[in-house]
Amino acid sequence: MMRPPLNRRDALRAAGLAALPAGALAQPAWPNRTIQIVVAYAAGGTGDLFARLVAERLRGPLGVNVVVENRSGAAGAIGTQAVARAAPDGYTLLLGQAPEIAIAKSFVPNLPYDPARDLAPVALIGNAALALVVNASTPYASVADLVAAARERPGQMTFASSGTGTPGHFAAETLALRTGTRMVHVPYRGAGPALTDLLGGHVDFFFSGMPAAIPHVREGKLRLLAVSTARRTPGSPETPTVAEGGIPDFDFSLWGGLFAPAGTPPAAIERLNTEVNTILRDPQMRGRLVQEGSDVQETTPAEFTGFVGREVAKYARVIEATGVKPE
Structure with missing residues (x-):
């Protein structure tokens, strides 16, 4: 039995579908399953607080469950390495902080990951x-x-x-x-x-x-x-x-922000950044962070990347100047 000829709209739709990359039709929209935020330290710290405050508020706008997992050990290296090696699909994130991101680069010998190469900054959450x-x-x-x-x-x-x-x-x-x-x-x-x-x-x-x-x-x-x-x-x-x-240019803080594995789709990073900044605008969230001694500032992924780079450079100078060595 012969099929009826396609009308113009159907023909254009068929042509458009044929032009999509192979496998594109089988890829569901992001996100469609649970997102995990890894904290590289035990529960109860500043970074853990940042992660849980954001995870709770991301569930609604993203429409999926967002869970926090504490993977402590080796001064943050275990949890950070796990995220650095995770699939870059937007479903595994890190609540990164100064020790494992900015300090470890110049302080820890044989670091099993490179923060600049293996992780993509998403958004700053707090700077306490x-x-x-x-x-x-x-x-x-x-x-x-x-x-x-x-x-x-x-x-x-x-x-x-x-x-x-x-x-x-x-x-x-x-x-x-x-x-x-x-x-x-x-x-x-x-x-x-x-x-x-x-x-x-x-x-x-x-x-x-x-x-x-x-x-x-x-x-x-x-x-x-x-x-x-x-x-x-x-x-x-x-x-x-x-x-x-009386000590000029003195600036140290307990900051924390979201990072994704390098190679995570830019659309997922931008969406996460938008949602985190929306959360930070909420008066209740802002009040809670201020109560914890944190400064609250919105950042784009590029701005957060710049912030992290400045922190890495600062600690490299501090480590060299003080001569502190790992135990």
């Missing part, structure tokens, strides 16, 4: 200040007081960190370098143990994440001397910066 805190029983009321005491006791002033090679560690080493003082680094496995010893009077100061430190400040157990970022944080506008305390 570090809180320079001391025990409230000490006489220190400012950065100048702390530095003066360090000069009076060379080699005796101690500072805690959440671990060697973390932003807080490099912030303290930079403070010592810029002021010409000798201070002793006491590394801990996370902010919790570091704060415990600071509260107990066993170390002199700590560049802590704001969310972990502020409750103790409010209880009168710790004193907040300054924040580590270039400008004052919206969550504590009355607190001066370390730069205002």
